[in-house]
Amino acid sequence: MKLNVNGQVHEFEAEEDTPLLWVLREQLGLTGTKYGCGIAQCGACTVHIDGEPTRSCVRPVSTVDAKSKIVTIEGLSKDDSHPVQKAWAALDVPQCGFCQSGMIMAASALLKQKPHPTDADIDAAMTNICRCGTYNRVRKAIHVVAKGGDVKSAGLNIVEGSKA
Amino acid sequence: MSEIASPSRRSFLGKSAGAAAGLMFGFHIPFDAVAQEAIAPEINAWVVVKPDDTIVIRIARSEMGQGTLTGLAQLVSEELDADWSKVTTEYPTPGQQLARNRVWGSFSTGGSRGVRESHEYVRKGGAAARMMLVQAAANQWNVPVTECVAEKSVITHKPSGRKLTYGAVSDAAGKLQAPTDIKLKDPKDWKLAGKRLARLDTVDKTTGKQVYGMDLKLPDMLNAAIKDCPVLGGKVKSFDAKAIANKPGVKKVLQVGDSAVAVVADTWWRARTALDALPIEWDKGANASISQADVNKTLKEGLDASDAVAGNSAGDIKAGLSGAARKIEAVYSYPHQNHATMEVMNATAKWTPERCEVWTPTQNGEAALAAVSEAAGLPQNKCEVYKLHLGGGFGRRGATHDWAQQAVLIAKEMPGTPIKLIWTREEDMLHGRYHPITQCKMTAGLDEKGELKSLHMRISGQSILAALFPQAVKDGKDAAVFQGLNPPGPEASFTYGVPNLLIDHAMRNPPVIPGFWRGVNLNQNTVYVESFIDEIAHATKQDPLALRRKLLKDNPKALAVLNAVADKAGYSKPLKKGVYRGLAQCMGFGSYVAACAEVSVSKDGKLKIHRIVAATDPGHAVNPQQIEAQVEGSFVYGLSAALYGECTLKDGQMEQTNFDTYNVLKMDEMPKVETIVMPSGGFWGGVGEPTIAVAAPAVLNAIFAATGKRIRDLPLKNHSLKA
Numbered sequence: 001m002k003l004n005v006n007g008q009v010h011e012f013e014a015e016e017d018t019p020l021l022w023v024l025r026e027q028l029g030l031t032g033t034k035y036g037c038g039i040a041q042c043g044a045c046t047v048h049i050d051g052e053p054t055r056s057c058v059r060p061v062s063t064v065d066a067k068s069k070i071v072t073i074e075g076l077s078k079d080d081s082h083p084v085q086k087a088w089a090a091l092d093v094p095q096c097g098f099c100q101s102g103m104i105m106a107a108s109a110l111l112k113q114k115p116h117p118t119d120a121d122i123d124a125a126m127t128n129i130c131r132c133g134t135y136n137r138v139r140k141a142i143h144v145v146a147k148g149g150d151v152k153s154a155g156l157n158i159v160e161g162s163k164a
Numbered sequence: 165m166s167e168i169a170s171p172s173r174r175s176f177l178g179k180s181a182g183a184a185a186g187l188m189f190g191f192h193i194p195f196d197a198v199a200q201e202a203i204a205p206e207i208n209a210w211v212v213v214k215p216d217d218t219i220v221i222r223i224a225r226s227e228m229g230q231g232t233l234t235g236l237a238q239l240v241s242e243e244l245d246a247d248w249s250k251v252t253t254e255y256p257t258p259g260q261q262l263a264r265n266r267v268w269g270s271f272s273t274g275g276s277r278g279v280r281e282s283h284e285y286v287r288k289g290g291a292a293a294r295m296m297l298v299q300a301a302a303n304q305w306n307v308p309v310t311e312c313v314a315e316k317s318v319i320t321h322k323p324s325g326r327k328l329t330y331g332a333v334s335d336a337a338g339k340l341q342a343p344t345d346i347k348l349k350d351p352k353d354w355k356l357a358g359k360r361l362a363r364l365d366t367v368d369k370t371t372g373k374q375v376y377g378m379d380l381k382l383p384d385m386l387n388a389a390i391k392d393c394p395v396l397g398g399k400v401k402s403f404d405a406k407a408i409a410n411k412p413g414v415k416k417v418l419q420v421g422d423s424a425v426a427v428v429a430d431t432w433w434r435a436r437t438a439l440d441a442l443p444i445e446w447d448k449g450a451n452a453s454i455s456q457a458d459v460n461k462t463l464k465e466g467l468d469a470s471d472a473v474a475g476n477s478a479g480d481i482k483a484g485l486s487g488a489a490r491k492i493e494a495v496y497s498y499p500h501q502n503h504a505t506m507e508v509m510n511a512t513a514k515w516t517p518e519r520c521e522v523w524t525p526t527q528n529g530e531a532a533l534a535a536v537s538e539a540a541g542l543p544q545n546k547c548e549v550y551k552l553h554l555g556g557g558f559g560r561r562g563a564t565h566d567w568a569q570q571a572v573l574i575a576k577e578m579p580g581t582p583i584k585l586i587w588t589r590e591e592d593m594l595h596g597r598y599h600p601i602t603q604c605k606m607t608a609g610l611d612e613k614g615e616l617k618s619l620h621m622r623i624s625g626q627s628i629l630a631a632l633f634p635q636a637v638k639d640g641k642d643a644a645v646f647q648g649l650n651p652p653g654p655e656a657s658f659t660y661g662v663p664n665l666l667i668d669h670a671m672r673n674p675p676v677i678p679g680f681w682r683g684v685n686l687n688q689n690t691v692y693v694e695s696f697i698d699e700i701a702h703a704t705k706q707d708p709l710a711l712r713r714k715l716l717k718d719n720p721k722a723l724a725v726l727n728a729v730a731d732k733a734g735y736s737k738p739l740k741k742g743v744y745r746g747l748a749q750c751m752g753f754g755s756y757v758a759a760c761a762e763v764s765v766s767k768d769g770k771l772k773i774h775r776i777v778a779a780t781d782p783g784h785a786v787n788p789q790q791i792e793a794q795v796e797g798s799f800v801y802g803l804s805a806a807l808y809g810e811c812t813l814k815d816g817q818m819e820q821t822n823f824d825t826y827n828v829l830k831m832d833e834m835p836k837v838e839t840i841v842m843p844s845g846g847f848w849g850g851v852g853e854p855t856i857a858v859a860a861p862a863v864l865n866a867i868f869a870a871t872g873k874r875i876r877d878l879p880l881k882n883h884s885l886k887a
Contacts, residue, residue, distance in 0.1 A: 015412060015437075022433035026387075031379035032372015034555070036506050037589045041823035044506060073372035080371050088370045092362055092789065095797055096229030097369030098376060098506040098555030123832035129823060131506050131556050132229040133800025135834040137793065158789050159361050164248035 002066040006075025016062035021045045023061045032073035043128030046102035053109035073101040084108045087141040090151040095132035116146045205338040209267040210289030213334035224268035225278040228557035230852045231790035232278035234363045242357040243290030247317035258529035259548040273527040274562045276753035276850020300337035301328045360789040377510045377525040377552040382582040387432035389439045392424040395816040401445040411438040451816035459674040466624025466670035467605040475646030476667040484618030484664030488609030496876045498688035501599040501809040507555020508592040509567035512584040513575035520547045525554035527562030535565035539572035559680035590821045597679025600626035606696040614704035618664035628678045645669045647685040656752040659722040660715040683856035686752035694748040694861035725758040725779040733760040733777040746865030748858040755849030756781040761862035765870045769886035779840035783847035791851045792839040802859025804828040
């Protein structure tokens with residue numbers, strides 16, 4: 001079997017009904033995408049397939065076209081420089097962080113579709129579960145990206161390490 | 165600064181010669197760090213300064229999202245006068261802790277204790293290291309140490325202006341004798357502690373690089389999936405390993421303990437798929453006929469039973485109630501809940517007859533080591549645990565290490581091969597360590613003016629200690645049951661002044677293993693007390709804020725957080741039409757907290773929580789922006805519980821198996837949270853848990869204000885709020 005992941009074609013062996021999530025994690029070693037529920041409820045496994053946010057835990061690998069472009073958290077940017085990643089870091093969004101790969105993939109897909117999402121847009125698109133409770137900072141970070149990376153607009157006043 | 169002698173006897177904090185070498189593992193890559201650490205000079209157990217001025221601060225407690233890693237590093241760095249931009253952290257291993265005679269104090273990370281329990285000795289560790297570094301510089305310059313000052317990792321000889329960095333003298337400093345007379349800074353002089361610093365562990369969580377337990381890769385590792393008897397307390401009767409022997413990737417099918425079956429395969433997905441196809445017969449045991457109604461009935465009986473143990477009493481409750489002009493009574497209940505950490509339970513174990521190693525996310529590395537040793541059949545000094553980052557803890561990963569023991573038992577059957585065991589979400593839901601279940605009967609005695617003069621609070625239900633630490637139950641009393649209800653004290657006391665008071669507990673333990681669930685017993689106790697205070701206020705036509713203020717008049721700290729919330733929420737001003745307020749306050753985990761919730765309920769019964777204003781007085785605030793994050797997060801945890809959280813038994817088995825049947829709060833239901841952090845000094849309280857407890861009662865009281873419906877049994881999903 002073949003998949004195009006993060007711009008690279010990978011060849012691997014797996015049963016046809018293996019979820020894409022487990023191929024990414026086990027056959028391809030890309031563990032940034034997480035297993036949370038296995039039934040598409042929590043969104044920790046979200047990746048992009050041709051730009052569409054997709055819950056990879058219920059997507060049989062055999063149904064993904066070898067030519068489809070899959071992007072995982074590892075491939076979102078070359079140097080952690082995606083605006084969503086930068087906003088996430090600037091606002092200290094993650095707590096335990098386990099759900100955040102999925103959050104970031106869902107948010108980056110949303111922002112591509114709607115560069116200036118309303119709160120209602122965010123509510124509708126961001127259905128990922130976070131048990132630590134980062135929702136309000138997730139929302140703030142999405143608005144920061146929409147405002148071109150204006151971190152101050154979030155009003156959190158976090159001091160960077162180099163400035164302490 | 166006093167003179168420090170040299171050379172060293174290496175006595176301070178139990179320093180030992182071999183300490184820096186070998187056993188220390190870096191935070192992110194547990195395997196590459198060994199060689200590096202072997203050459204890094206250790207100043208003391210808490211501080212390593214590398215020649216390039218990088219500072220490594222050792223963190224004994226586990227980071228699970230709550231920010232303790234950054235907060236503890238801030239405290240050490242403050243006293244160390246470190247350049248914060250050069251600060252990194254690492255976990256010492258439980259094995260090293262054992263070898264060094266528990267030099268790092270407790271590893272246990274729970275009860276919101278990370279900072280409040282260790283702040284003094286970690287700060288002393290930082291201060292001692294600074295004194296030794298400054299002394300080493302003074303020695304090199306051959307000048308009195310009193311002429312030298314340290315700032316941002318640079319030591320300056322004031323008269324001559326000469327400078328040395330910490331890295332330049334760390335080797336010499338590490339050889340000095342540790343000081344014994346250590347003076348800590350006054351918190352008002354803090355430059356790093358108390359500041360809104362960015363976390364040290366954020367970036368890798370935005371790139372997928374952070375390695376959680378589930379993500380570990382070891383050479384030649386195999387993967388295991390497991391199924392424990394779904395009926396609690398049941399056992400394995402038989403299974404047909406041959407039926408799945410030819411499934412792809414399967415290496416071994418085995419029984420684990422007397423209640424579980426595991427499949428080991430090359431990948432986890434193959435192990436799990438094969439396990440699902442494995443025919444297993446269970447001996448369901450004595451609990452197979454137990455359902456939720458049976459448990460509830462047993463607890464209800466305890467509400468009026470005579471075998472209760474008192475946790476707090478004052479005056480004469482009997483006379484107080486019998487002589488009351490008016491009595492008010494209400495019965496409440498609070499269900500079992502699963503922690504539902506986002507990362508399910510997992511551990512990787514490698515066993516040989518000589519040594520057992522385990523890699524796992526744990527809130528208590530020492531307890532994990534003890535559990536591993538027991539399962540491995542090897543003494544603790546022949547075992548080691550490597551703490552990996554936790555995808556959530558919330559109390560599930562601290563008191564028991566059942567999953568780690570399972571991994572060891574599997575690895576024992578395949579000596580020399582690392583086995584990574586990952587639970588399914590379903591396994592995680594069926595074999596939790598559940599929030600204890602209780603019911604509560606509140607009886608108030610009022611005088612002819614309607615003043616609260618007597619209060620009997622009877623709790624009936626489950627004891628965590630009886631199940632997990634029975635030795636801690638004294639004379640039938642589980643003291644933890646009375647969290648937030650205790651007589652005046654620094655930890656978790658009952659805040660209101662009531663002349664005649666009795667708070668007692670009739671222990672009723674269903675066959676469900678309980679655990680410490682973030683917020684623990686403060687959660688339901690605060691629901692009971694704060695709902696009932698609200699009921700008294702409405703029954704006596706008093707404003708709920710005014711009544712609380714009256715009852716808190718002798719408790720200035722509790723009153724202060726309540727007033728702060730009322731002010732910020734604009735309590736004296738009317739809200740926009742259809743929006744109603746509810747209040748709650750409590751004292752727990754050493755901190756004082758209060759909340760005001762604003763809700764509306766539509767005609768068809770849909771609840772919207774608009775805003776919560778919350779205040780916390782934790783005594784000292786080490787990182788206010790992280791406290792805000794904890795408070796916001798605590799409302800997600802507390803409101804998930806209030807709205808949806810419930811695990812119910814049917815035929816001895818939990819009915820909720822995944823997030824489709826165990827709903828939690830999501831983005832669209834998240835209220836705006838405004839956090840007031842108001843440290844008043846003089847004590848140290850926790851911040852990870854206390855505000856969870858005020859989430860539910862503040863919302864329940866607001867729902868009453870909106871609808872006139874008093875919800876006394878959680879979760880809310882079981883009730884209609886329709887007009």
